[in-house]
Amino acid sequence: MRKTKRLILRPLELSDYENWRQTYSMLASPQNEWDEGPWKDSELTLAKFKALLKTEKSWRALEKFYVYGVFDRNDGVLLGEVRLMDISRGIFQNAYLGYRIFSHFWGQGYATEACRAVIDIAFKDLKLHRIEAAIEPHNKVSIKVAKKLGLRKEGLSSRRLQVRGKWKDMLVYAGTTEDFKGRSKK
Numbered sequence: 411m412r413k414t415k416r417l418i419l420r421p422l423e424l425s426d427y428e429n430w431r432q433t434y435s436m437l438a439s440p441q442n443e444w445d446e447g448p449w450k451d452s453e454l455t456l457a458k459f460k461a462l463l464k465t466e467k468s469w470r471a472l473e474k475f476y477v478y479g480v481f482d483r484n485d486g487v488l489l490g491e492v493r494l495m496d497i498s499r500g501i502f503q504n505a506y507l508g509y510r511i512f513s514h515f516w517g518q519g520y521a522t523e524a525c526r527a528v529i530d531i532a533f534k535d536l537k538l539h540r541i542e543a544a545i546e547p548h549n550k551v552s553i554k555v556a557k558k559l560g561l562r563k564e565g566l567s568s569r570r571l572q573v574r575g576k577w578k579d580m581l582v583y584a585g586t587t588e589d590f591k592g593r594s595k596k
């Protein structure tokens with residue numbers, strides 16, 4: 411768990427069910443190709459939520475994948491999520507960073523603030539060495555977030571990820587502990 415000036419980052423828990431259900435049922439229609447619209451009632455049952463919690467708990471237990479809900483620190487509103495994915499240990503010590511803020515809350519610095527906190531978790535708590543974000547070249551806002559986070563552009567990786575059924579070239583942005591040494595999180 412991490413607190414920032416405006417946010418709390420933590421895994422979802424059972425008491426979040428109503429908050430989660432309402433949030434996902436009331437999402438705006440997708441604002442761009444990376445955004446997701448509202449979920450159907452059948453996807454938002456308590457049984458489905460419990461299954462999601464169970465899955466995320468098992469990922470945490472394996473120390474492979476962490477999902478953090480992004481909550482407004484004042485009123486508990488669920489604003490989005492940040493993920494540390496496919497953690498590699500051994501000689502790599504890397505996690506892939508994923509982020510999403512629901513469109514009602516875009517443009518207020520939440521993604522940047524939330525990702526900074528999660529990068530801090532990755533380096534300080536999980537003792538990882540490297541964080542990577544793979545971004546489609548025309549996802550300009552996401553690139554802006556990566557740059558604001560201080561991630562370095564490493565280059566274009568051809569046909570790196572299968573997104574919406576197609577193998578896509580992705581821009582790789584990354585940072586290691588050395589890049590972040592001495593930087594304060596805001």
Ligand SMILES: CC(C)(COP(=O)(O)OP(=O)(O)OC[C@H]1O[C@@H](n2cnc3c(N)ncnc32)[C@H](O)[C@@H]1OP(=O)(O)O)[C@@H](O)C(=O)NCCC(=O)NCCS
Pocket residue numbers: 444445509510511512515516517518519520521522523544545546549551552554555558
């Ligand atoms: C990408 C995303 C997480 C950004 O969330 P956010 O909370 O709006 O981001 P921030 O407010 O921290 O914005 C970072 C910068 O982008 C700018 N920005 C945010 N939304 C913008 C928009 N729609 N148009 C132009 N600029 C925008 C912000 O103003 C800020 O720049 P600034 O500091 O110069 O003002 C959000 O748009 C999103 O969830 N998109 C869909 C999922 C996605 O693309 N995830 C990333 C996959 S790699």
